[in-house]
Structure formats: structure tokens, C-alpha cells
Amino acid sequence: MNIVLLDPRQTESEYWSISSKRQLEHLQQHLEITVGDTLKVGIREGKRYLTEIVEVTEQAIKLKPLKEESVPAKLPVTLIVAMPRPKVLRRLIMDSVTLGVEKMILLHSYRVDKSYWQTPFLQQLDHYVTLGLEQAGDTVAPQIEIHKRFKPFVEDVLPGLITAERPAYVAHPYVEQPMPFAIDHPCTIVIGPEGGFIPYEIDLLIKNGCQALSLGNRIIRTETVIPYVFGRLFSTC
Amino acid sequence: MNIVLLDPRQTESEYWSISSKRQLEHLQQHLEITVGDTLKVGIREGKRYLTEIVEVTEQAIKLKPLKEESVPAKLPVTLIVAMPRPKVLRRLIMDSVTLGVEKMILLHSYRVDKSYWQTPFLQQLDHYVTLGLEQAGDTVAPQIEIHKRFKPFVEDVLPGLITAERPAYVAHPYVEQPMPFAIDHPCTIVIGPEGGFIPYEIDLLIKNGCQALSLGNRIIRTETVIPYVFGRLFSTC
The missing domain is CATH 3.40.1280.10 (SPOUT methyltransferase, trefoil knot domain)
Structure with a gap:
């Protein structure tokens, strides 16, 4: 997992939220992410961003988008x-x-x-x-x-x-x-x-x-x- | 399996013999080979041949080499x-x-x-x-x-x-x-x-x-x- 793909609905407010069990497990157990880390995030059928993790709980990871990144060409x-x-x-x-x-x-x-x-x-x-x-x-x-x-x-x-x-x-x-x-x-x-x-x-x-x-x-x-x-x-x- | 690999010892007499369980199962169950069919055979670290199947039993398949074929380059x-x-x-x-x-x-x-x-x-x-x-x-x-x-x-x-x-x-x-x-x-x-x-x-x-x-x-x-x-x-x- 080199980016986390989110549904557009998960990125509508100021802070974005990762709540899928699969993604949470991977980020918390394999990558051991923590508040302050940056994370690459893509919006399905949309743009890609570098984000910063602002909150980590068992149920969700909250993110703040930092800057847009380019999506690789097909x-x-x-x-x-x-x-x-x-x-x-x-x-x-x-x-x-x-x-x-x-x-x-x-x-x-x-x-x-x-x-x-x-x-x-x-x-x-x-x-x-x-x-x-x-x-x-x-x-x-x-x-x-x-x-x-x-x-x-x-x-x-x-x-x-x-x-x-x-x-x-x-x-x-x-x-x-x-x-x-x-x-x-x-x-x-x-x-x-x-x-x-x-x-x-x-x-x-x-x-x-x-x-x-x-x-x-x-x-x-x-x-x-x-x-x-x-x-x-x-x-x- | 696009050729059958044999040990040089299996190809020392006039007729060659396939006796490995894995190879026999593949040839008999998946390819349903029968007497008279041709079969590509390679000799480990050696040459490759087109062969003809001359006998099929549960324990072995007997082959006759027909002609040499080229081994692909590395x-x-x-x-x-x-x-x-x-x-x-x-x-x-x-x-x-x-x-x-x-x-x-x-x-x-x-x-x-x-x-x-x-x-x-x-x-x-x-x-x-x-x-x-x-x-x-x-x-x-x-x-x-x-x-x-x-x-x-x-x-x-x-x-x-x-x-x-x-x-x-x-x-x-x-x-x-x-x-x-x-x-x-x-x-x-x-x-x-x-x-x-x-x-x-x-x-x-x-x-x-x-x-x-x-x-x-x-x-x-x-x-x-x-x-x-x-x-x-x-x-x-």
C-alpha cells in the first residue's frame, strides 16, 4: 500500500478520515504510523495528496491535506x-x-x-x-x-x-x-x-x-x- | 509444463523413461497423453528432444527420441x-x-x-x-x-x-x-x-x-x- 485510497465522501470536510478496517490495520500494524507523520492519500477517480496525520484512534485516522501530488499516467x-x-x-x-x-x-x-x-x-x-x-x-x-x-x-x-x-x-x-x-x-x-x-x-x-x-x-x-x-x-x- | 525434464540417467538406454510421480500425474491427468503422441523432453544441463511415447503404464512412460530441438538462450x-x-x-x-x-x-x-x-x-x-x-x-x-x-x-x-x-x-x-x-x-x-x-x-x-x-x-x-x-x-x- 503506497497510498491510501479514500472515497470522495471521506474527504468532504476540513479533516479527512480513514475508517476502513483493512486500511487501519495496515497503517497501524505494518507501518506503525503516528500523529505528525505524513501519508500519501488518493481520492478515488480524483486527485492525490500528501497529508499529515492529526489524530489516531482505534476507529479512525484523521488527516489534514498538505499539498496535491501528481497521479501517474495510465x-x-x-x-x-x-x-x-x-x-x-x-x-x-x-x-x-x-x-x-x-x-x-x-x-x-x-x-x-x-x-x-x-x-x-x-x-x-x-x-x-x-x-x-x-x-x-x-x-x-x-x-x-x-x-x-x-x-x-x-x-x-x-x-x-x-x-x-x-x-x-x-x-x-x-x-x-x-x-x-x-x-x-x-x-x-x-x-x-x-x-x-x-x-x-x-x-x-x-x-x-x-x-x-x-x-x-x-x-x-x-x-x-x-x-x-x-x-x-x-x-x- | 512445456517440456519434461529428465535426469541424464533416465536417458541412457535406447528408450527413455519418465517415472516421477509429479510428471506422470501431469502428463496422464492434465495432458491425457497416449501412445504415439509426441512429447518435448529436456535432459538436465543438456539437450532438448522431440520424443514419441511408446508405452504408458501407471508406473512409467516410455519414450523414443525423434530429433534434437534447440534450448532457448539465457x-x-x-x-x-x-x-x-x-x-x-x-x-x-x-x-x-x-x-x-x-x-x-x-x-x-x-x-x-x-x-x-x-x-x-x-x-x-x-x-x-x-x-x-x-x-x-x-x-x-x-x-x-x-x-x-x-x-x-x-x-x-x-x-x-x-x-x-x-x-x-x-x-x-x-x-x-x-x-x-x-x-x-x-x-x-x-x-x-x-x-x-x-x-x-x-x-x-x-x-x-x-x-x-x-x-x-x-x-x-x-x-x-x-x-x-x-x-x-x-x-x-
């Missing part, structure tokens, strides 16, 4: 990812938010086990988004969409996301052409499931405007390939 | 990382091996909880290295060293790893100079603990030859920053 990227196993989903959401994706789409695919869509984590996405934002020092949640049918998404929705200035890349181990690096334009990136997309899916993605590109001859897990490909694509950010 | 990097929490350690080892680090050093630092060094996972590193190699399709384990004292390591060992052709970079959020990208030379990269290195540690790293460089103004978790920085540094690999 990466200009839409991440489309095949729905991962529930345990991986949490980390994947957190990490993608931390890294700054603008928009995320969770997509069904042949090698996605249908049971993955039943996970209760899908009802708690907002919690993992919050953790990702608090890690990054960001305040603005990315848009997250769920598409449970591969073909209608790829044929009807995906082409609307692609333009000449905003290409779509699908990471694919069996092509020669390498993924670009240090790009200076927005893009959409498509990441397959464990075991990869099946050839029919790759063909359909290509037919609908994606470029299949290689990340080298090592096969990297979904949750690891996401930071890897962002580090590569946006190395000038 | 990234020319030494990764020095502050010892993470045990749960993170496993993923961090697996991912670093998958990504192809040549050498890893686990290092103590002020913000590393001393209890982390008691984890039983440190006795099982070889298992996580194997999982990482099997994910990547690699056969060669990186060298892993453990240094439980920060100052002696930084003053006495680290300078010997650094040359003009092989610089050392420490990822640090509070500097202006950005981490390079698409480099074409080997390097050492130093990643701090949760909460970062303390100023004394950063100063000592710099004094002993490291360059403190920024990865942008988002604060990324240790296990996420590793693929992120490798994607950035080695984008032409």
Missing part, C-alpha cells in the same frame, strides 16, 4: 486476456492495475475451463482493483469488461478497438515476427490462456485485425507475460 | 534480489528461471524480515527451478547464491560482478534517470524488498558501482517488477 493499452484460474485472476487484476492498463477485457477461450467463470473473485474485482491502485499510487480504476463468448467478441467487438494508430497484437509463440518495443502509440494486446489459443482462435484473431507476434522462444505464464510485455512495449513511458 | 543477466516473503519466493524463483536469468542472488536487506531466511522453501529451490525450466522449455538451471549479510556482499562481492561492459542497475523510484531499454550487453540488476532499500543501502550500492535508475512513477511489487524490467532491458532478445 499506459495507453487495452489488455484482452483469456480468463485465468481464480487464484491467478486476483494477481493478474492487481498487477495489471498497478502497471497502469487503461482498460481490461476478460475473455473466454477454448482452453479456459468453464468453471473459472463461477469464481466468487469476479464479484470482488473492485477489491483487487483497489489493492492494485494503492500499490501503484494511482487513483483511477481501469474499465473492466467480461466477454464469455469468444467468437462474437472477436468478430463484433474487437474490430471496433483496432485502428491504424491503435494496432492489436496477440502474443503467439509460433511466429517469427517479434513483438515491437518502445512504441509511442496506444495498442491493444491479447494474451491467451494456459496452453495457448487454439489455431482456430489465432486465425480468427488475425482475420479480425490482430497481428500475431512472438516474444521469443521461452513460454511464459500468463501472469508473468503481462508485466514482461508491458515493460517491452512501453519502455519509454 | 538472458545475459545476474539478478540480485532482496529476499522476499516465502510465498513470493517460490513464484519469483520460478518466474526468473522461466524468463532465463543466468544467475540469481538472494540478498538480505534492512526491510527483509529475518524470519524469511527460515523458510523451508530455501531447501526446495531445486524443485522451483525445475518447474521454471519445464515452463520455459529450458534445461539449464541458473546458479543461485544466498548472501545473508548486505554490507559484506555489496562491498566485497558486488564490485567483482561489475565491469564497463557489464554495468549494474538498481531499480529505484526516487531518481530521474530512466532504466535503459533494448540493451545489447550483459548486466546485473538489483531489486529491493517490499518498501524498498533504505537510503543507506542505496548509497552503499551506488558507492560500489551500481547506477540507481527509475522505472517510472508507479511502484511495482518485487515479483512483478522482475518480468517488467527484463521485458524492458532485453526487448531485442
Whole structure:
């Protein structure tokens, strides 16, 4: 937790107040904060501030804003990812938010086990988004969409996301052409499931405007390939 | 598991044999392999082959090598990382091996909880290295060293790893100079603990030859920053 995210309602009066159990526990037990310390605070969907702690009780921490700080810019990227196993989903959401994706789409695919869509984590996405934002020092949640049918998404929705200035890349181990690096334009990136997309899916993605590109001859897990490909694509950010 | 790693002793006769419980379970239950299927196999510290399955029993899978395949090259990097929490350690080892680090050093630092060094996972590193190699399709384990004292390591060992052709970079959020990208030379990269290195540690790293460089103004978790920085540094690999 590198900032504390507050709801705008918590910042309406002169002194602001942290009252969530999770945030209080982290600040009091892990960071051992005390009156007079400064604390970085973000207002959901809003600005970020350096604050000073003016009161600490068991039920709340009271803050006074000192000065505005800048909110980190998003990466200009839409991440489309095949729905991962529930345990991986949490980390994947957190990490993608931390890294700054603008928009995320969770997509069904042949090698996605249908049971993955039943996970209760899908009802708690907002919690993992919050953790990702608090890690990054960001305040603005990315848009997250769920598409449970591969073909209608790829044929009807995906082409609307692609333009000449905003290409779509699908990471694919069996092509020669390498993924670009240090790009200076927005893009959409498509990441397959464990075991990869099946050839029919790759063909359909290509037919609908994606470029299949290689990340080298090592096969990297979904949750690891996401930071890897962002580090590569946006190395000038 | 994208290849099955075998011990050289398992590949001495005309037919090779898989007998490890973990590998048999994965192949029979998850991949549902059957006689006549091909299977990618690596020999520890050796070559990689495409093989054909000639017999499947509960106790063993018998293979016939068909042809040699190439083993992916390592990234020319030494990764020095502050010892993470045990749960993170496993993923961090697996991912670093998958990504192809040549050498890893686990290092103590002020913000590393001393209890982390008691984890039983440190006795099982070889298992996580194997999982990482099997994910990547690699056969060669990186060298892993453990240094439980920060100052002696930084003053006495680290300078010997650094040359003009092989610089050392420490990822640090509070500097202006950005981490390079698409480099074409080997390097050492130093990643701090949760909460970062303390100023004394950063100063000592710099004094002993490291360059403190920024990865942008988002604060990324240790296990996420590793693929992120490798994607950035080695984008032409």
C-alpha cells in the first residue's frame, strides 16, 4: 500500500478520515504510523495528496491535506486476456492495475475451463482493483469488461478497438515476427490462456485485425507475460 | 509444463523413461497423453528432444527420441534480489528461471524480515527451478547464491560482478534517470524488498558501482517488477 485510497465522501470536510478496517490495520500494524507523520492519500477517480496525520484512534485516522501530488499516467493499452484460474485472476487484476492498463477485457477461450467463470473473485474485482491502485499510487480504476463468448467478441467487438494508430497484437509463440518495443502509440494486446489459443482462435484473431507476434522462444505464464510485455512495449513511458 | 525434464540417467538406454510421480500425474491427468503422441523432453544441463511415447503404464512412460530441438538462450543477466516473503519466493524463483536469468542472488536487506531466511522453501529451490525450466522449455538451471549479510556482499562481492561492459542497475523510484531499454550487453540488476532499500543501502550500492535508475512513477511489487524490467532491458532478445 503506497497510498491510501479514500472515497470522495471521506474527504468532504476540513479533516479527512480513514475508517476502513483493512486500511487501519495496515497503517497501524505494518507501518506503525503516528500523529505528525505524513501519508500519501488518493481520492478515488480524483486527485492525490500528501497529508499529515492529526489524530489516531482505534476507529479512525484523521488527516489534514498538505499539498496535491501528481497521479501517474495510465499506459495507453487495452489488455484482452483469456480468463485465468481464480487464484491467478486476483494477481493478474492487481498487477495489471498497478502497471497502469487503461482498460481490461476478460475473455473466454477454448482452453479456459468453464468453471473459472463461477469464481466468487469476479464479484470482488473492485477489491483487487483497489489493492492494485494503492500499490501503484494511482487513483483511477481501469474499465473492466467480461466477454464469455469468444467468437462474437472477436468478430463484433474487437474490430471496433483496432485502428491504424491503435494496432492489436496477440502474443503467439509460433511466429517469427517479434513483438515491437518502445512504441509511442496506444495498442491493444491479447494474451491467451494456459496452453495457448487454439489455431482456430489465432486465425480468427488475425482475420479480425490482430497481428500475431512472438516474444521469443521461452513460454511464459500468463501472469508473468503481462508485466514482461508491458515493460517491452512501453519502455519509454 | 512445456517440456519434461529428465535426469541424464533416465536417458541412457535406447528408450527413455519418465517415472516421477509429479510428471506422470501431469502428463496422464492434465495432458491425457497416449501412445504415439509426441512429447518435448529436456535432459538436465543438456539437450532438448522431440520424443514419441511408446508405452504408458501407471508406473512409467516410455519414450523414443525423434530429433534434437534447440534450448532457448539465457538472458545475459545476474539478478540480485532482496529476499522476499516465502510465498513470493517460490513464484519469483520460478518466474526468473522461466524468463532465463543466468544467475540469481538472494540478498538480505534492512526491510527483509529475518524470519524469511527460515523458510523451508530455501531447501526446495531445486524443485522451483525445475518447474521454471519445464515452463520455459529450458534445461539449464541458473546458479543461485544466498548472501545473508548486505554490507559484506555489496562491498566485497558486488564490485567483482561489475565491469564497463557489464554495468549494474538498481531499480529505484526516487531518481530521474530512466532504466535503459533494448540493451545489447550483459548486466546485473538489483531489486529491493517490499518498501524498498533504505537510503543507506542505496548509497552503499551506488558507492560500489551500481547506477540507481527509475522505472517510472508507479511502484511495482518485487515479483512483478522482475518480468517488467527484463521485458524492458532485453526487448531485442
